[in-house]
Amino acid sequence: LGSGKLASYIPELARADPSKFALVLRSVDGHVVRSGHAEEPFTFQSVSKVFTFCYLLSTGGDAILDQMPCEPSGDAFHSIVRLEDEHGHPRNPYINAGAIMVSDRLRGSNAKDKIDGFVDFLRALSEGERLQVDERVYASEFATGNRNRALAHYMNHYGLIDDPAMAVDTYFRQCSLTLDTARLARIGLFLANRGRDPETDHRVLTEDHNRTAVALMATCGLYDEVGRYAIRVGVPSKSGVSGPILAVVPGRMTIAAYSPELGPKGNSVAGMTALTVLSKRLRLSVFG
Numbered sequence: 379l380g381s382g383k384l385a386s387y388i389p390e391l392a393r394a395d396p397s398k399f400a401l402v403l404r405s406v407d408g409h410v411v412r413s414g415h416a417e418e419p420f421t422f423q424s425v426s427k428v429f430t431f432c433y434l435l436s437t438g439g440d441a442i443l444d445q446m447p448c449e450p451s452g453d454a455f456h457s458i459v460r461l462e463d464e465h466g467h468p469r470n471p472y473i474n475a476g477a478i479m480v481s482d483r484l485r486g487s488n489a490k491d492k493i494d495g496f497v498d499f500l501r502a503l504s505e506g507e508r509l510q511v512d513e514r515v516y517a518s519e520f521a522t523g524n525r526n527r528a529l530a531h532y533m534n535h536y537g538l539i540d541d542p543a544m545a546v547d548t549y550f551r552q553c554s555l556t557l558d559t560a561r562l563a564r565i566g567l568f569l570a571n572r573g574r575d576p577e578t579d580h581r582v583l584t585e586d587h588n589r590t591a592v593a594l595m596a597t598c599g600l601y602d603e604v605g606r607y608a609i610r611v612g613v614p615s616k617s618g619v620s621g622p623i624l625a626v627v628p629g630r631m632t633i634a635a636y637s638p639e640l641g642p643k644g645n646s647v648a649g650m651t652a653l654t655v656l657s658k659r660l661r662l663s664v665f666g
């Protein structure tokens with residue numbers, strides 16, 4: 379704690395309390411271990427990208443996979459540089475360009491409809507609770523999100539996005555949904571259980587789609603720090619600029635970590651450190 383920096387390019391994120399830290403483990407056979415500020419709220423940010431992607435796959439939207447090579451980008455999450463070389467095709471669904479393309483394809487005739495459908499999808503995974511948009515963070519993203527607008531318009535030029543304004547509005551709203559570390563570990567549990575929620579027995583994704591979503595976490599989930607993270611932690615994970623990291627240990631558990639101060643690549647410093655220690659002690663690395 380104390381060695382990273384709060385994200386400030388979305389001004390509202392700089393209001394987070396840097397002393398907060400939480401770690402929650404939830405196993406597929408029903409054990410929950412919580413420590414720290416497990417109910418401190420934060421916004422979903424990039425971790426939402428995994429869930430909108432899963433939601434799209436669950437509603438028959440897998441044609442999107444033909445339009446993405448599904449490779450790590452090696453660039454920052456909001457980079458536009460590769461889109462020019464690659465004719466508007468985003469590398470994967472977990473960078474901003476790819477996630478905005480996913481948002482464009484969610485069902486609904488406006489951003490609010492699309493988010494309502496997404497919130498219903500999440501509700502089935504979180505004991506009936508509806509996540510709410512943090513209006514201040516949403517307004518802050520809306521006011522400052524011109525790089526994301528540029529990505530959307532660029533993809534629209536190549537006919538890959540239908541409605542750039544609606545796509546980014548949907549994306550800003552999904553990033554601004556509020557949850558906490560305990561809930562994050564809960565909603566991700568199906569990812570650790572071949573696509574089936576172990577607590578309700580509800581099939582969320584087919585096994586193939588689940589494998590796709592989790593494999594992309596392992597290869598594209600930690601921005602351009604994913605290689606070093608694979609060495610240190612070795613568990614498919616997704617981070618967000620508000621400070622969460624969701625780790626999925628296939629067949630066993632989810633681990634959600636939270637601390638809002640970020641390192642130079644945009645990942646939670648304390649979250650990564652905790653996951654490194656835990657992975658080593660519990661021998662969790664899938665590369666072990």
Ligand code: GLU
Pocket residue numbers: 423424425455456474519526550553617618619620
């Ligand atoms: N809403 C953020 C953005 O688009 C999400 C970034 C992130 O968490 O990586 O910049």
